[in-house]
Amino acid sequence: MIVYGSVLSPFVRKLLGYLGEKGIGFELKGVGIGDPDPGFRAASPLGKMPAIDDDGYRLADSSAIIHYLEAKHPEPELIPADPQLRGRTIWWEEFGDTLLAACSGKLFFNRVVAPHVLKREGDLAAAAQAEAEDLPKLLAYLEEAIPASGFLVGDRLTLADLAAVSPLVNVRHCSAGADPARYPKIAAWSAAILSRPSLAPWIAKDERMMAALAG
Ligand SMILES: N[C@@H](CCC(=O)N[C@@H](CS)C(=O)NCC(=O)O)C(=O)O
Numbered sequence: 001m002i003v004y005g006s007v008l009s010p011f012v013r014k015l016l017g018y019l020g021e022k023g024i025g026f027e028l029k030g031v032g033i034g035d036p037d038p039g040f041r042a043a044s045p046l047g048k049m050p051a052i053d054d055d056g057y058r059l060a061d062s063s064a065i066i067h068y069l070e071a072k073h074p075e076p077e078l079i080p081a082d083p084q085l086r087g088r089t090i091w092w093e094e095f096g097d098t099l100l101a102a103c104s105g106k107l108f109f110n111r112v113v114a115p116h117v118l119k120r121e122g123d124l125a126a127a128a129q130a131e132a133e134d135l136p137k138l139l140a141y142l143e144e145a146i147p148a149s150g151f152l153v154g155d156r157l158t159l160a161d162l163a164a165v166s167p168l169v170n171v172r173h174c175s176a177g178a179d180p181a182r183y184p185k186i187a188a189w190s191a192a193i194l195s196r197p198s199l200a201p202w203i204a205k206d207e208r209m210m211a212a213l214a215g
Contacts, residue, residue: 001024001025001026001027001052001053001054001055002026002027002029002039002043002052002053002054003015003016003019003026003027003028003029003050003051003052004029004031004035004037004039004040004043004044004049004050004051004052004053005028005029005030005031005049005050005051006030006031006032006049007028007030007202007205007206007209008108008170008173008206008209008210009049009050010096010097010101010104010105010166010167010169010170011048011049011050011061011062011097011101011166012049012050012062013166013169013199013202013206014062014066014096014097014159014162014163014166015050015062015065015066016028016198016199016202017162017165017166017196017198017199017202018066018069018078018159018162018198019069019198020196020197020198020199021076021078021157021162021196021198022069022073022076022078024069024073026052031049032117033047033113033117033118034047035047039053042058043058043059043060044060045060046060048060048061050062050065051065052065054068062097063093063097066078066079066159067079078157078158078159078162079158079159080153080154080158082154085153085154085158088152088153088154088160089152089153089154089158089159089160091160092152092153092159092160092161092163092164093159093160093163093164095138095142095163095164096163096164096165096166096167097163099138100138100142100164100167100168100171101166101167101170102134103130103134103135103138103167103171104167104168104170104171105167105170106123106126106127106129106130106134107127107130107131107135107170107171107174107175107177108170108171108173108174109122110122110123110124110126110127111124111127111174111175112173112174112210112213116213116214117213127174131175131177135171135175135177135178136177139177139178139182139183139186142164142183142186143183143184143185143186146185146186146189150188150189150192152164152189157193157196161189161193162193162199165189165190165193165194165199168186168190169194169203169206173206173210
């Protein structure tokens with residue numbers, strides 16, 4: 001299976017972690033924003049990452065891809081079958097993909113992607129507003145919600161942890177807003193999830209790319 005995307009994208013990171021936890025083999029084909037790569041454009045007609053080509057079956061959107069793969073490879077179960085746990089898992093996926101990613105996107109796009117990748121000015125006022133107003137509300141909710149088990153749903157790793165932790169990486173790349181002294185449970189939970197073998201090598205690559213962009 002080919003995965004198209006950049007490790008700096010929270011949606012791609014979520015999928016990479018999922019694939020690692022599942023033990024599904026893949027080849028990552030690096031593409032950037034607006035990439036004209038024909039394979040990528042065929043798999044993702046609207047040009048958004050991630051997208052996959054699984055032996056000719058092409059699909060875009062991290063959630064669509066993960067739901068496809070969960071049906072194809074049910075074990076280990078990362079989207080619980082239990083109705084209540086499943087509902088909670090999809091809630092956390094929504095929290096990560098929509099709420100936290102929208103906020104982290106305003107920070108990361110305007111402070112990193114616009115100036116360092118697209119070589120144009122970012123909207124720094126929008127980033128500052130997201131950091132001051134949106135981020136504290138989301139982090140306060142997450143801090144309160146993290147259970148003593150260290151996993152968001154059902155006392156074991158699920159898609160919930162992968163989805164919620166991914167945008168936090170982008171926040172940390174360009175903001176001190178997720179201060180470990182203020183959010184100690186988020187700090188401990190995210191360190192544990194990000195150091196899993198499914199994610200740690202991608203995070204290391206991510207950090208090397210950020211260092212190269214900053215340099
Ligand atoms: N809901 C989509 C979001 C994908 C998305 O917005 N990806 C961004 C990168 S983080 C992208 O490809 N942006 C390029 C564009 O909008 O042209 C998913 O979960 O995959």
